[in-house]
Amino acid sequence: METTVQATTYLNYINGNWQAATSEDVIASINPANKEIVGYVQSSTREDLNEAVQAAKVAQKLWKKLSGVERGNLLFKAADMIEKNIDDIAKTMTREMGKTFPEAKGETARGVAILRFYAGEGMRKMGDIIPASDGTALQFSKRVPLGVVGLITPWNFPVAIPIWKTAPALIYGNTVVLKPATETAVTAAKIVECFDQAGFPNGVINLVTGKGSVIGQGLAEHEDIAAVSFTGSNTIGKQIEMAAAARGAKYQLEMGGKNPLIVANDADVDLAVAAVMSGGLKSTGQKCTCSSRVIVQSGVYEEFKNKLVAEVRKIKVGNGLDSDTWMGPCASEGQYNTVKYYIQKGIEDGAKILVGGDSPESEELNNGFYVNPTVFDEVTSSMTIAQEEIFGPVIALMKVETIEEAIAVANDVEFGLSASIFTKDITSILTFIDDIEAGLVRVNYETAGVELQAPFGGMKASSSHSREQGEAAKEFFTTTKTVFIKG
Template sequence: MLYINGEWTNSISGKSLIVKNPATGEVIEEVASAGAKDVESAIDAADQAFAAWKKRPAKERSDFLKRAADYLREHADALARTVTTEMGKPFTEAKGEVNLAIDYLDWYAEEGKRIYGDTIPASAKNKHLMVIQEPVGVVAAITPWNFPVAMLTRKIAPALAAGCTVVLKPASATPLSALKVIEAFDKLGLPKGVINLVSGSATEIAGEMTKNSKVRKITFTGSTEVGKKLIRDSADTVKKVSMELGGHAPFIIFEDANLDLAIDGVIASKFRNAGQTCICTNRIYVQETISEEFGKKLAEKVSKLKIGNGLEAGVEIGPLIDEKGINKVEEHIEDALKHGGEILCGGKRVSIQGKGNFYEPTVINFANDNMKIAIEETFGPVAPIFTFKTVEEAIEKANHPEYGLASYCFTNDLSRAFKVIEGLEYGIVGINDPIPTTAQAPFGGVKQSGNGREGGKYGIKDYLEEKFVSINIG
């Protein structure tokens, strides 16, 4: 179903999307697929609701977000099962994502009450100058399939807190998690039109969002290629845009690091969600003096990771989202072998009871810059090991020509750590920390990894406009 102006409805065309479980290939459900006219109706509803919503006291908007957080907290297990069923990640990871989604609601319930303006010293005695913050207007939010709940609240929570209204397009592969969240908002009595949900064709939906002048901001998480198109298509109406795009994270390990902790860190970063995250490590740079030992220990641990349906106990590696994802992993591994790579573990597609998009977590030794995996985002469970000699070489190799989202470094040398922090051209740097994401901190990248930030006090800024007021008091 679509959710437009507070009503659940089918699409005008009657078209639908088929949602499959990537672990079994089975059809879970069919949902309505919106066309341009449906999206136009949703935008109109959001535009009409904006005038009243922005005038709501900040505390009222805050109270709603708190109630939404409490509701999702009470139903967290059920929502996590939906995430696992339609997306594939292990249930424990899905539960962690739901908890993060709740954290964003909690955080922005408070942040929305702290949108302050400024008084500016005047240059004339007969003037008072001030700056006030106002919501940008109708927001079009496009969310990805790999974090179908957390990315949703990371966009919706600051938008609602700021006084904006929203038209949401979830990924076609994972609309059910978004439906569950919007159902919760509906049950809690969110005013009509404040949030609208339109699932379906990305081309039709995004096309209407970008050309419609009533939409004042586009927020998107997804590939760099799609992000660039959204920016171009938004230019004619000069929309505000925030883009969280592709990544190619380096993971640097120095010889003084605690090797066991570094290996655990690589596994936590690389193989979370079967490698299908924009901030998971893509290139592991190990100092030459420890590279052989590191490779053996990493392969030993990775080979023991349990593959299977995410709803089964103890599963650590779930399926890839679809056949296209499998094909890209196979392409990158084949190319790596052609360019001198050596598989230390994994390297094969597997099936569970004859079903599913599963691929063995794989470690490749002797990685080099001639491989596709050194430049292209794999988005799968493949860990290539590169080597380096000096801190300067590590930084130079780690900086990607296009991407700059997340990066990691393990060392016990404080001076070396700060050299790496200053040298890495990334929006996020984790020092001895493979999972830096948290609701209160900014998330975003540089270069072609996007613009704008989500999370913390920084995340609400992109939903606000500054209005300068000059008053002549005579």
Template sequence: MRSLETLLGGEWVAAASTGEWIDVHDPADVRAPIARIPALAPKDVTRAYDHAERGFAVWKRTGPFERARVFTAAAALIRDRLGEIAADVTAENGKTLAEARGETLKAADFLDYYAGLARQGYGTLLHDARPDTRTHTQREPIGVILVISPWNDPLITPARKLAPLLATGNAAVFKPATETPLSGLHLARALHDAGLPAGVLNVVTGRTAEIEEALLDDPRIVGITFTGSNDVGNRIRRRLADRNVRFQGELGGKNASVVLRDADLPFAARTVAAASFGQAGQRCTATSRVIVEQEVREEFTRLLVAEVEALTIGRGSDPATTLCPVSSPRQRDSVLAHLERAREQGAEVLTGGGADTEGERAHGCFVRPTVLDGVTPEMDIWREEVFGPVLAVRAVDGFAQAVEAANDSVYGLAAAVFTRDLGAAYRFADEVECGQVAVNATTPGWDVHLPFGGFRDSGTGYKEQGEEVLRFSTRVKTVAVHFGA
């Protein structure tokens, strides 16, 4: 078992002031820990903000070309360390090596993209009604930002958040998920090794319950970017209600894929299965509801079940695995509780429906990929986010009912429609209430330059990715210069 260091003030800290550690486990076999990280105390968190405050004073005055150089070098280091990083992503999260390698390379892409964006224009020249006056706007960093990332995408989510805010001159205190800290530490090490000045990025490892007050209440925080559950996100929002602190939240989802009667059904079944069961359904954009027109329901569900039953369950490090474990015993038990309640409320299990404890999988967090049919709007499984390998199927009559069913949720992150009718595709895109829409494709996360974020209870006003994220990490100043006599 490795003992890992965390990054505070440009130094790698081998132990917390308490001397305590937190064990990290592989969800494929939870009997023994694979690593341990320092369990920081509140005073260590305050030190992280001290360092960030000093780091911001340096970094905001660092030119964009130097910032870009650091990012480009860090991206190259991540690619050079691909094998090592992907192995740790798999070991702590459970996802397959193919998924972990993709996540690692995408993290490098985020750094490259924002290295390029750092070089671009940062304001606009405006007309001024006054004679002999030139007016422009300029974007500036806002200060010290707290980054809280989840366990399901432990490398790409920190990269998505940290890259734009650091590229624009801010400093960060970064709290990775306690279950999956190794990936975020790899990102921090790449940035540190690439020459990021001391204090610009500080990594707080520890038990959230023990450090929450120090983490969230420091007066130097000007922004918090959070990905996780609505319960936690809303608690943070309430805590910030009387403070001038920006909040960017990427929260829950109950994403729907609609299969119309004219769709290519074999293609739709393959694509929905990929969208639902990749990473064992532990993606914020994973399809968890399928809405299918009644006249093709029987054929589509037959094809879908065949795709799901062809998945190979196993540990992520096995190249043959196509369905990995869920992330922890707690998450496994939560998914199984959702399944039990769905059965009690009348859903029909077409395949799966329970834990997989065969052979070596007895010591891991494996849930069989599950398709539920006969789901109605009154069932909890239709409305509640499961975040596991579970797919609920509901039949409807016609396009209007399909859109109504897709919108029948408090969430609004992602949706997809499968059809050969271009008119229906565009109508769906116009009428569905969500931030990401796909036609004949998986419910999307998409590329680094495309704005990402949901509507309704799936997110807040600030998007991630692309140039839209700069609305969160920068402020706009208007400058008028009178040059006449």
């Protein structure tokens, strides 16, 4: 493995101070494009976590007393700082997890927009007047913060997801302990630097990096953590759920997806192909909402297949910092091995590779975790690649005869995060909206992505059924206090 002596060591951020973990151990963040060391982050202990939680607990007493406008003004300042540093943050993201620089910059800009949206929430109502049975009394409800919240975030959106959890938590009066994925913890540190420069009071936001089994599980088990918001795998999500539920803490889980995109006989095939390219292969397919199953009616199956394969063959795979790269590497060696496993499993189960399935032959890419975008044909619901989340640039084509069959196939998985249909028929659209088992439903648009002002979350095994983003975040990050005043 290549080493970079100039690589910076990034510290935890606790109670307004940057400090090393008590263990003095560090974890290397590796560039998946070439295995260079991007930086080192702390391998923290429960002692470090306890210190951060205690700082957040103390800070929350004063933070919740500030007006929503005052808290919002600080969020506006954080947004300005991130916007000022957008190129550096985006470049760091690309170096840490491989997505192309334009995608990384777009994600960082989205983080800025999220902060500004929630900054505005500080001026919106936090309760209702409720008629009392006693005409001389005043009765109302008010939303109040939970206390200290733990945020556990993944590597695939290292700016957007930490911010879409942190911003509502803070604006509604909570304080935060953030545990980012170690693969992208350098990016997280750069985001927290912006909060620090914006002038947030000590202890309001804290960053603790380290192993999920230590810090993530520690947040779920900590008696002073009122709520945990987690995005990641189903396996870890269930562990978080059990630990939080065991002590009566609030929890929010956003987990896997096996998202279907249905192409009807009357669809605009070119539009559908473009949606699969963007929603299935951008970010190297490493989105929980990516289109991994494409269910096509037989009348347009051959046309769609041929056009999709032709477009996939044009994809330029390479380092995300190169301007002509369309798709970067898998985010880590582990993810690369996972994708290769599922490609082999698809072959063993009888699916046919139309394009891809291997790694680029370019010598300059030999030192990175690259997989060529892959399209499988002749996929059935019983196959592993049609059931399990791959989280890579692998698309499974599935042929059906009717829209009803397409919806049945789409629902034949444990997940229910996002789903899309391409059709011009209003009956098919309404049937799809009613019958599809997914939290995010789209018509004539890709499955990936979500509007920041809209609720986001899944059904079935994809989530704990709460919703993130938009005004829906208020439901998780606050609780309701009902007040009755008799004169």
